[in-house]
Amino acid sequence: MELAAVKTSYRYWAPVYDFTFGRISQAGRRRTVDYINRRAGRVLEIGVGTGLSLDRYAPHLEVTGIDVSTDMLDKARAKVAEKHLTNVVRISEMDARALTFPDGHFDTVVAMHVISVVPDPDKVMEEMARVCRPGGEVLIVGHFARERGFLAALERLFAPLADVIGWHSDFALSRVLGAPGLSVTASRPVPPFGLFTFLVQRKDA
Numbered sequence: 001m002e003l004a005a006v007k008t009s010y011r012y013w014a015p016v017y018d019f020t021f022g023r024i025s026q027a028g029r030r031r032t033v034d035y036i037n038r039r040a041g042r043v044l045e046i047g048v049g050t051g052l053s054l055d056r057y058a059p060h061l062e063v064t065g066i067d068v069s070t071d072m073l074d075k076a077r078a079k080v081a082e083k084h085l086t087n088v089v090r091i092s093e094m095d096a097r098a099l100t101f102p103d104g105h106f107d108t109v110v111a112m113h114v115i116s117v118v119p120d121p122d123k124v125m126e127e128m129a130r131v132c133r134p135g136g137e138v139l140i141v142g143h144f145a146r147e148r149g150f151l152a153a154l155e156r157l158f159a160p161l162a163d164v165i166g167w168h169s170d171f172a173l174s175r176v177l178g179a180p181g182l183s184v185t186a187s188r189p190v191p192p193f194g195l196f197t198f199l200v201q202r203k204d205a
């Protein structure tokens with residue numbers, strides 16, 4: 001998807017997101033944040049969206065969220081203010097392809113349901129790896145294409161509608177592997193029905 005298409009799509013999604021896709025994808029988001037809460041230090045959430053994860057981060061973490069959609073970010077900022085989330089130190093409008101953070105700045109970099117949406121996933125993976133400290137972790141949650149079966153056919157059917165639905169239904173797992181310095185240390189399916197995958201990649205020390 002081009003950036004303009006992302007912004008248009010998420011302008012429409014923003015008012016209904018929390019009650020639609022946001023609800024379906026809740027289990028993966030919760031499990032991922034619970035995993036992050038066992039870690040320490042600075043967290044960067046790429047494509048933070050309406051901020052559905054923000055109130056779940058443990059207070060000992062320092063959380064930064066970025067996104068390109070003003071409409072989604074307005075919702076995230078409202079949650080931070082309403083819930084007094086003092087450990088969320090920054091919510092910024094920023095393109096994940098060109099992060100303005102220094103190399104190795106974060107202990108954990110996470111993208112939940114984002115990587116199949118961004119215009120240039122290879123560049124985003126490269127940027128996520130760059131801003132992660134050596135020995136830190138890059139986490140991805142998303143839906144990846146199946147190779148065969150009814151669902152694979154459905155994914156291919158919806159693929160041309162990416163600009164309308166807001167993500168690529170036929171996005172291959174291989175697209176998030178192979179970023180410089182990252183090695184996969186865990187991969188598991190998450191509900192509902194194992195529709196999503198939780199992937200942990202560690203940055204070389």
Ligand SMILES: C[S@@+](CC[C@H](N)C(=O)[O-])C[C@H]1O[C@@H](n2cnc3c(N)ncnc32)[C@H](O)[C@@H]1O
Binds near residue numbers: 117
């Ligand atoms: C499906 S939503 C996921 C939101 C949130 N992570 C969640 O789990 O609910 C995808 C988000 O990725 C954002 N996004 C897409 N391309 C981006 C980019 N290049 N840089 C930053 N955010 C981007 C969209 O604006 C949207 O908010």
